Amino acid sequence: MVDLRTPLFIANWKMNKVGREVQAFVGPFCEATQRQSSRGEMVLAPVAVYLSDLTKMTQGTHVQVAAQNCGAAKSGAFTGEISPVMLKDLGVRWVILGHSERRHVFKEDNALVNARLKAALEEGLTPVFCVGEKLEERKANRTFSVIEGQLAGLKDLGEAILKPLVIAYEPVWAIGTGENATPDQAQEVHAFIRQWLSKNISSTFANRTRILYGGSVKAENSAQLMSMEDVDGLLVGGASLDPLSFGEIVNRGLKS
Numbered sequence: 001m002v003d004l005r006t007p008l009f010i011a012n013w014k015m016n017k018v019g020r021e022v023q024a025f026v027g028p029f030c031e032a033t034q035r036q037s038s039r040g041e042m043v044l045a046p047v048a049v050y051l052s053d054l055t056k057m058t059q060g061t062h063v064q065v066a067a068q069n070c071g072a073a074k075s076g077a078f079t080g081e082i083s084p085v086m087l088k089d090l091g092v093r094w095v096i097l098g099h100s101e102r103r104h105v106f107k108e109d110n111a112l113v114n115a116r117l118k119a120a121l122e123e124g125l126t127p128v129f130c131v132g133e134k135l136e137e138r139k140a141n142r143t144f145s146v147i148e149g150q151l152a153g154l155k156d157l158g159e160a161i162l163k164p165l166v167i168a169y170e171p172v173w174a175i176g177t178g179e180n181a182t183p184d185q186a187q188e189v190h191a192f193i194r195q196w197l198s199k200n201i202s203s204t205f206a207n208r209t210r211i212l213y214g215g216s217v218k219a220e221n222s223a224q225l226m227s228m229e230d231v232d233g234l235l236v237g238g239a240s241l242d243p244l245s246f247g248e249i250v251n252r253g254l255k256s
């Protein structure tokens, strides 16, 4: 069961990198990780305007491409949104949803994130569904209840459609702060998420669903985080902007 969870590493570039910087990343990163390419999946998430270019640049390599968000409708009067139909049309298979910046800076609530998730799944995309508590919620011992609230919508979707789902645990207090969750803190929440999936979806689904950790991941902590039983991959922001730094995170993470 467990070995079905191929290690997965995702670079979330957020609103960084113009076209020439996107292009300059691909070669060095592919070279740095080539030797490990059969041992894990590697995905780059540029801003939407470069999805098409990056998809072309990575063709024939071991690297895949993700969008950072997608709309909840197939088409229509939704200014500024990008439909999952359009991502699929570009050949983009992955989409990050419910990232903490979407939830907290852009005020996407659970209902909206769930609607985006449903739309992505219906289009056959592979969503990376992000959950995580804020510092004040952790301090008030509300970590598990917040995460439960974020996961609750999965129950309505049903196991069949959820099949490709990836979950990312990203404690808000660890994102971009330099303060990562300790491997034990990450493991505790990952185990909680897997138990929740087992109870509310099925044990088969829980066992084969990948749960990534994100929040101040760097080369120095990737192996330790990846050595935890329920950590199946890493979602990396700041340290993914440099190809050799992200390559090192992948390489060390795969050795653990």
Ligand code: PGA
Binding pocket: 012, 170, 174, 175, 176, 177, 178, 214, 215, 216, 217, 235, 236, 237, 238, 239
């Ligand atoms: P960080 O961001 O690695 O810069 O903390 C992670 C994320 O937001 O996905």
